[in-house]
Amino acid sequence: MNRNYTVLDGAMGTQLAMRLGPGADAQEAALCNPDVIVQIHREYIEAGAQIVYTATCDTNRFNTGRYPIEETMPAAVRLAKEAGRDKGIPVALDIGSTGKLIGPYGDISRNRAYEAFAELVRAGRGADIIAVETIFDLKELRVAVLAAMEHSDLPVYGTMTFTDAGRSITGCTLQCFALTAQSLGVQALGLNCSVGPAGMNNMIGVLAGWTDLPIICKPNAGMPDPETKKFNVGAKEFADLCARAAESGATLLGGCCGTDPGCIAELSERLRSTRFGRPRAADTSRLICSDSRAADAGAGEFTRAFSSAAAAEALRRRDYAALAETAVSLEGDALIFDIDLLDSPEEAETLIEEIQCIVNTPAIFASEDESMLSSALRAYTGRAGVMTSAGSASGAVRKYGAVII
Structure with a gap:
């Protein structure tokens, strides 16, 4: 038996819809139909799942229902634990997207999103792992992962959903996702939902080139028929295609929308004879990135963002939108932001969020003030570079996985 992999479970939502009817709600089921959820978990475990995810992917303060x-988070954890208690199956607290765009021009602020995720982590105590999944925006992934790590000592997994083009719907690239997630200290990263296993295979190979972490692969069972709602990839085909993802570098494999215990049983059996592959990942120790562009901090050309007369005037007026406009026109592999010129850590956060709305050039923060540096790194979406005399002794640099220039 090949033991280089871990089998994850499959879909919960589509299984609840089959058993309780269209529109079945996992939050309601956890309280009103707990036996159904326990049964689904047990069927996945019997099929070979070695980790089960709680039925909480859609649970958050923006989608609480009645x-x-x-009440619903502790119940979901308790039911998953009950289902796997006899076999000692670990339970992953499933935390999904808020469904909101985060930022100055989005639906909610970064702080409000953070509190929403922190609330879930606190309410879901008792799990063994925290699995942040089905995220389409790198900013939201960072916020969710930080909330998980700051309110729990559990291992954190992070998966995003990408299109067949290899980008999320907000433009995040696979490389920038990998660099950012691993810099925060997740235990595993990968992909789930959006596409079927055929579309996910190549993307798994790309991810494997940018990280040494375990890679998660949880594809849908293809696409649903518009009329019948039945997904178009059967259990055997699903397993065969997932095995190819394992050959490309995935080590934690399961299913998302449309998958069922039959898919997981076929997958578990197929992986017994799969030859797992793992390309050597690139050296990422000097790479910085935004959500869609990366640069080598050891060999790039850098431009100071506040050096022009227009930028200096915009900075004097504290016109962040104008500062962002001047940054768009600057050339270079990365932009250096002298954040000690700002008045407060809060101002640094505001500026970084404003600039990242329209500028995708990777950032380097120059500062001798630890609180300013911490605020800038916390607000930044991606993996930033840092110029500071404190070097690796900086707590902010260590916490956010920044690159010392």
Whole structure:
């Protein structure tokens, strides 16, 4: 038996819809139909799942329905634990997207999103792992992962959903996702939902080139028929295609929308004879990135963002939109932001968020003030570079996985 992999479970939502009817709600089921959820978990475990995810992917304060999170989250953890208790199956607290765009021009602020995720982590105590998944925006992934790590000591997994083009719907690249997630300290990263296993295979290979971490692969069972709602990839085909993802570098494999215990049983059996592959990942120790562009901090050309007369005037007026406009026109592999010229850590956060709305050039923050540096790195979406005399002794540099220039 090949033991280089871990089998994850499959879909919960589509299984609930089959058993409780269209529109079945996992939050309601956790309280009103708990036996159904336990049965689904047990069927996945019997099929070979070695980790089960709680039925909470859609649970958050923006989608609570009739039942409070303080009741539904603990119930979901308890049911997953009950299902796997005899076999000692670990339970992953499933935290999904808020469904909101985060930022100055989005639906909610970064702080509000953080509190929403922190609330889920606190309410879901008792799990063994925290799995942040089905995220389409790198900013939201960072916020969710930080909330998980700052409110729990559990290992954190992070998966995003990408299109067949190899980008998320907000433009995040696979490379920037890998660089950012691993810089935060996740235990595993990967892909789930959006596409079927055929579309995910090549993307797994790309991810494997940018990280040494375990890679998660949880594709859909293809696409649903518009009329019948039945997904178009059967269990055997699903397993065969996932095995190719394992050959490309995936080590934690399961299913998302449309998959069922039959898919997981076929996958578990197929992986027994799969030859796992793992290309050597590139050296990423000097790479910095935004959500869609990366640069080598050891060999790039850098431009100071506040050096022009227009930028200096915009900075004097604290016109962040104008500062962002001047940054768009600057050339270079990365932009250096002298954030000590700002008045406060809060101002640094505001500036970084404003600039990242329209500028995708990777950032380097120059500062001798630890609080300014910490605020800038916390607000930044991606993996930033840092110029500071504190070097690796900086707590902010260590916490956010920044690159010392």
